[in-house]
Amino acid sequence: MPSKRVATDTGLLAVRLVLLAVALAAIAYGVLSGELQVVLAKGVRVCLECIGIA
Amino acid sequence: MFGVHRNRVKRHSRRRLLIQALVACVSNGYVQGFVTGKVFGSPTKAFCIPWLNCYSCPGAVASCPVGSLQTVLGGRSRGVSFYVMGLLVLFGVVLGRLVCGFLCPFGLVQDLLHRIPLPKFELPHKVDRAMRWLKYAVAGLLVVALPVVLRAATGTGAPFFCKFLCPAGTLEGALPLMAANPRLGAQVGGLFWWKVAVLVLVMLLAICVRRPFCKYLCPLGAFYGLFNRVSLYQMRVERSSCASCHSCAGACPMGLDPEREVNGPECIRCGNCKAACPTSAIVAGFELRAREALAKRDSAA
Numbered sequence: 001m002p003s004k005r006v007a008t009d010t011g012l013l014a015v016r017l018v019l020l021a022v023a024l025a026a027i028a029y030g031v032l033s034g035e036l037q038v039v040l041a042k043g044v045r046v047c048l049e050c051i052g053i054a
Numbered sequence: 055m056f057g058v059h060r061n062r063v064k065r066h067s068r069r070r071l072l073i074q075a076l077v078a079c080v081s082n083g084y085v086q087g088f089v090t091g092k093v094f095g096s097p098t099k100a101f102c103i104p105w106l107n108c109y110s111c112p113g114a115v116a117s118c119p120v121g122s123l124q125t126v127l128g129g130r131s132r133g134v135s136f137y138v139m140g141l142l143v144l145f146g147v148v149l150g151r152l153v154c155g156f157l158c159p160f161g162l163v164q165d166l167l168h169r170i171p172l173p174k175f176e177l178p179h180k181v182d183r184a185m186r187w188l189k190y191a192v193a194g195l196l197v198v199a200l201p202v203v204l205r206a207a208t209g210t211g212a213p214f215f216c217k218f219l220c221p222a223g224t225l226e227g228a229l230p231l232m233a234a235n236p237r238l239g240a241q242v243g244g245l246f247w248w249k250v251a252v253l254v255l256v257m258l259l260a261i262c263v264r265r266p267f268c269k270y271l272c273p274l275g276a277f278y279g280l281f282n283r284v285s286l287y288q289m290r291v292e293r294s295s296c297a298s299c300h301s302c303a304g305a306c307p308m309g310l311d312p313e314r315e316v317n318g319p320e321c322i323r324c325g326n327c328k329a330a331c332p333t334s335a336i337v338a339g340f341e342l343r344a345r346e347a348l349a350k351r352d353s354a355a
Contacts, residue, residue, distance in 0.1 A: 015284050016147060023143035030137025035126060036100040039137065042125045043099030043117040046092075046238070047110040049217035050121065051228035052246035053238065 059332050063305050066329035070156060071165065078159035080115075081105070082226065087112030091235030102138055104145035105158035106274050108220070110227035112234065120197060120274055121216050121223075128201035128211030142277060150285030150317075151278045154268055155324035160222040164267060165307070167260040174262055176309055185270045186320060192219065193273035215273060217245070221253040264307040268322060279319030286340050289316045289323060295335035302327035302336060312336065 030036075048054035081103055084094040094115055102119040109117040119138055126135035145153060154161055168174070176182065196219060201211035216223050228249065232239040259266040268275050291302075291313055302312040305326040310318065312327040316336070328336040 012284060016286065019143060019147045019281075019284065023140045023147060026136040026140030027144065028140075030135065030140055033136070035135055035137035038126055038129060039102065039117050039122045040097060040100035042122065043109040043114075044093065044095040046231065047108075047121060047213070047216065047223070047227065049213050050108050050110045050220065050223035051231055051238070052217075052224065052249040053241050053243070054212075054217075054245075 059301060059330050062329045063326055066325060067165075070324060071162065073156050074159070074162035074165070077105075077157045078107075078162055081107050081159065082111050082113035083115055084113045087114075088230055088234060091231055091233075091238070093231075102141050104141070104149070104153045106160050106220075106222045106272065107158075108216075108223040108227040110223065110231065112227075112230050114226070118222075120220070121213055124197055124201045124211075124213035124215060127198060128205070128213060142274075143281075146278050146281030146285065148286050149278070150282040150287055150323060151275060151319075151321060152285075152287050152323040153278055154272070154275050155322035158268075158274075159226070160272075161265065161268060161322070163225065163257075164260040164265050167257055168264055168307075170261050172261050174264075176263060182269070182309060188270045189272055189276040192271055193276045197273045218248070219252060219271065221249075221256045221267065224249045224253040264309065265322070269308060269320070275322070276319075279321075282317050282319055282321055282323075287323065287338070288340075289321065289325075289328070289336060289338040291316050292335045292337065295333045296331075297333050297335070299332060301330045301332060305330035 084096075087094055091112060093110055093112055096115065098115050099109060099117050101116045102122050103116040104119065106120060107114055107116070107118055109121055119142055123135050123138045123142075126133060126138060177185065192215065196215040200214040203211070204214075205211045228246065232242070256267050256271075263269075289312075296313065298313065300311070300313075303310070306312060307324060307326060308320050308322055310316075310320055312321070315321060316327070323338065325338055328338050
């Protein structure tokens with residue numbers, strides 16, 4: 001069924017492109033809104049929850 | 055399984071272990087931290103790596119995406135973490151659960167434990183399949199819902215997954231930190247021992263059952279699994295070459311039947327099925343490569 005296969009491949013390609021675009025847009029928005037600092041601030045300190053103290 | 059293919063699986067497993075070990079060493083490459091008992095304070099920690107690797111591991115050079123996601127969700131602003139979610143979707147679309155099979159250090163720990171020569175078993179099929187839903191509950195409840203809903207007087211929510219469940223945090227973060235930093239060791243209480251109990255249980259289970267944490271509890275695996283069918287990295291079973299011998303099913307660490315579930319949400323893309331296949335009916339790779347391999351085989355036939 002070549003026509004069905006082509007349609008499926010096109011659909012899959014569209015899904016991938018949309019997901020990639022959404023991912024890149026989200027990363028850009030997150031970086032611009034200062035989320036990097038939040039992640040960095042947590043990452044450079046000992047996470048007391050992770051080690052079971054807090 | 056025929057001898058030659060068993061050897062191929064062994065060779066493939068060794069190569070995979072080597073890649074996993076290399077990734078674990080690189081993502082925890084701040085060796086000095088293990089001596090001083092202090093976490094790495096570099097700006098690289100603003101980047102989230104795609105696998106479960108505790109940012110409180112003294113050697114960690116980047117941040118854990120699950121911990122970072124909970125931190126932003128539980129922050130005072132109650133915001134969705136666009137940055138972390140974006141990264142997770144990006145990794146998911148490109149790799150799917152290839153991350154679990156080849157890159158995750160906690161996957162490596164489980165694979166190594168399973169090599170200990172003690173009796174192996176799998177849970178009954180129905181119990182196993184039912185328990186696989188647990189990881190979605192862990193992701194929804196402990197990673198997303200509870201950090202948002204349950205908040206302390208300070209207005210922040212705790213990272214519930216890290217706090218109550220994550221065995222990677224105990225193994226990579228708590229134990230090395232406490233070994234190198236006695237001041238931290240003096241502060242342990244019930245929560246710490248609970249986390250140690252979870253770690254011991256998962257590790258003991260991993261000796262007998264293949265990849266129990268990945269199958270039943272890992273929120274990151276649950277998330278990446280959603281992308282397996284659409285990710286750029288794909289696996290395919292070529293029906294015309296498949297002899298239905300089920301050698302692939304015998305080699306699968308996730309207990310799947312690759313004939314039916316090769317790109318399903320549970321497949322960690324470890325490639326054992328591909329190595330075990332006596333007729334080379336399973337192809338894997340990024341989409342283009344997989345298609346090229348199929349086309350080459352078709353033209354050769």
